[in-house]
Amino acid sequence: MRASSKKTSLKQYLIGVPPWIILGAMAILVPIFVFWTLQNISKEREYVVRLLTEKGSALIRSVEAGTRTGMMGMRGGGFRVQRLITETARTPDVVHLIVTDADGTILAHSDEGEIGKRHGTELDLQRISRSEKVQWRQIPGPEGSSTFEVFRRFSPTRVLFRGPYGGRRQGPDPWPRELREEIPPPEQPEIIFVGLDMGPMEAVRKQNTANTILLAAILLLIGFAGVVSLFLAQAYRSTRTSLTSLERELETSRRLASLGRLAAGVAHEIRNPLSSIKGFATYFKERYRDNPDDRKTSEIMIQEVDRLNRVITQLLEFARPPVIQKKRTSLQSLIQHSLKMIERQASTKQIEIHSHLQPEIKEIDLDPDGINQVLLNLYLNAIEAMDQGGKLSVSLSLDQGSPWVKIAVSDTGAGIRKQDLEHVFDPYFTTKQSGTGLGLAIVHKIIEAHRGQVRVESEGGRGTTVTVLLPATGA
Numbered sequence: 001m002r003a004s005s006k007k008t009s010l011k012q013y014l015i016g017v018p019p020w021i022i023l024g025a026m027a028i029l030v031p032i033f034v035f036w037t038l039q040n041i042s043k044e045r046e047y048v049v050r051l052l053t054e055k056g057s058a059l060i061r062s063v064e065a066g067t068r069t070g071m072m073g074m075r076g077g078g079f080r081v082q083r084l085i086t087e088t089a090r091t092p093d094v095v096h097l098i099v100t101d102a103d104g105t106i107l108a109h110s111d112e113g114e115i116g117k118r119h120g121t122e123l124d125l126q127r128i129s130r131s132e133k134v135q136w137r138q139i140p141g142p143e144g145s146s147t148f149e150v151f152r153r154f155s156p157t158r159v160l161f162r163g164p165y166g167g168r169r170q171g172p173d174p175w176p177r178e179l180r181e182e183i184p185p186p187e188q189p190e191i192i193f194v195g196l197d198m199g200p201m202e203a204v205r206k207q208n209t210a211n212t213i214l215l216a217a218i219l220l221l222i223g224f225a226g227v228v229s230l231f232l233a234q235a236y237r238s239t240r241t242s243l244t245s246l247e248r249e250l251e252t253s254r255r256l257a258s259l260g261r262l263a264a265g266v267a268h269e270i271r272n273p274l275s276s277i278k279g280f281a282t283y284f285k286e287r288y289r290d291n292p293d294d295r296k297t298s299e300i301m302i303q304e305v306d307r308l309n310r311v312i313t314q315l316l317e318f319a320r321p322p323v324i325q326k327k328r329t330s331l332q333s334l335i336q337h338s339l340k341m342i343e344r345q346a347s348t349k350q351i352e353i354h355s356h357l358q359p360e361i362k363e364i365d366l367d368p369d370g371i372n373q374v375l376l377n378l379y380l381n382a383i384e385a386m387d388q389g390g391k392l393s394v395s396l397s398l399d400q401g402s403p404w405v406k407i408a409v410s411d412t413g414a415g416i417r418k419q420d421l422e423h424v425f426d427p428y429f430t431t432k433q434s435g436t437g438l439g440l441a442i443v444h445k446i447i448e449a450h451r452g453q454v455r456v457e458s459e460g461g462r463g464t465t466v467t468v469l470l471p472a473t474g475a
Contacts, residue, residue: 029223037216044208048201049136049148055093056150056194057134063088063097063192067156081156082108082115095147095195099154102129102189120151120193129153129189138198146198154192270312278305311438324370324449328363331371331396331405338375339394342383350389357396364405365473370446377439378409378466385413385464404452404469416458424456443468 066084085097089110099108104121106114128135134152141147278301285298339353346353382392390412399406416424425444440456443466447454451471458464 026224029220029227033216033220033223037212040212040216041209044205044212048198048205052148052196052198052201053134053136053150056136056148056196057152059088059091059094059097059194060134060150060152060154060192064154064156082112085110086112093197093200095141095197096193097195098193100125100191100193102126102191107190120191123151125191129191139195141195141197146202148196148198148201149193150196151191151193154190271309274305274308278302281305324367324446326365326367329366329368329371330363331361331366331407332357332359334368334371335375335394335396335407338372338379341376342379346379346383346392349383349386351383351386352391353394354391355394355396357394358398361396361398361405364470366450366470367446370449371470374443374446374468375407375409377443378468381439381466382409382411382413382464385411385415387413390463398472399469402469403472405472407468407470408465409468410463410465412463415460415462415464416456417460421456421458425454 063081063084066088067081081099085099085108088094089097094110097108097110098106098114098119100106100119102125104118104125106117106119109115123137128151130153132153132155134150136148136150139147139149281298281301285295285302288294288298335355335357339355343353379392386392393408393410395406395408395410397406397408398404424440427438427441440454444454447468447470453469455467455469456464457467
């Protein structure tokens with residue numbers, strides 16, 4: 001049962017391999033191994049040709065040497081080359097031995113019945129008869145086999161030298177002319193042909209070719225398996241990374257859910273007394289309106305109760321998993337509505353509001369309540385950063401060259417220090433005395449739930465720009 005399960009798992013894993021990986025591996029490996037196989041086959045053929053050529057040349061030299069020895073022994077009385085050729089042709093793998101004149105007439109043949117006929121007339125015999133270079137060709141042989149024929153000028157004659165003591169040798173002419181003896185050359189140039197049976201060599205070559213192709217196929221499969229294994233290992237690694245990330249996110253969600261339940265319980269227990277405290281503070285404020293000190297104390301109490309309520313609300317919002325309910329929404333209308341909600345607070349601090357909203361951007365899919373909360377948090381952060389007045393700018397545009405709609409909220413406030421920029425989205429991180437450190441964390445969480453991005457650019461003393469990127473679905 002376990003083996004069957006493993007086999008099924010492997011099969012499913014292999015089925016999941018993208019086809020382009022297989023095609024890509026084949027496109028890379030097949031040409032390489034085809035080239036390697038053809039190179040080996042070509043080298044094998046070159047080796048067979050060289051081997052047969054050397055064997056044919058050796059036989060030609062043997063016949064020439066035998067002819068020369070006979071001529072020396074008979075002192076010009078003639079030498080039966082025919083008999084020498086007949087004897088030499090009995091060597092294994094020799095198909096024929098032929099001597100012709102420059103016109104192709106057979107002067108000697110291993111088969112005496114062929115003497116007087118013509119051979120090699122399709123070749124340039126006149127040129128061959130003047131050259132000592134060994135040449136070869138492949139011709140049809142008996143019983144449908146191939147014959148490898150080696151040929152060149154037939155040169156049995158050499159200049160011999162008689163030494164002072166009667167010895168003879170070939171070589172340069174170190175002796176006086178009266179000691180030199182010459183064997184006269186034939187009346188006309190002759191050509192010798194040696195036919196070799198290619199059957200045994202061809203059988204070996206074909207076997208080697210088959211082995212080369214088999215080896216290439218095995219190496220191709222190994223290489224293909226190696227390439228696919230690398231991709232599979234990478235895919236497995238990515239899958240494991242994704243699973244680890246999902247497990248981490250699941251654990252984070254569980255912790256946030258526990259924190260949410262805790263925060264809800266704490267909020268319920270704290271808000272009830274806070275409501276009572278705020279009620280009494282409001283009562284004392286009205287009762288002692290003529291006493292400035294008591295009135296100021298009551299106002300401070302009410303402000304602090306409101307601040308605690310905001311902290312509890314933000315804590316609940318942060319701890320609660322975001323519920324996104326998307327619908328087609330006009331961002332222009334949503335931004336204008338959110339700006340109206342902070343107009344009075346901005347004017348109180350002498351802050352000018354400027355907006356530039358591109359009208360050509362159409363409705364997109366988003367959660368209007370969530371994005372409205374994001375915008376309000378960004379506006380309030382900007383207003384709090386401009387104690388001495390300033391300018392709040394909001395722009396809406398399409399991010400050129402990317403599938404995003406861009407909302408930029410800028411202020412001319414104090415800005416954020418460079419060392420603090422990397423912590424602005426951390427929960428409870430704040431540089432303000434009355435801040436909770438949850439505003440941008442909530443913004444990041446909502447935008448992340450929309451599969452968007454949040455970027456913060458700031459410079460101390462020159463203000464801050466927060467850019468929200470949302471998927472431009474339908475824009």
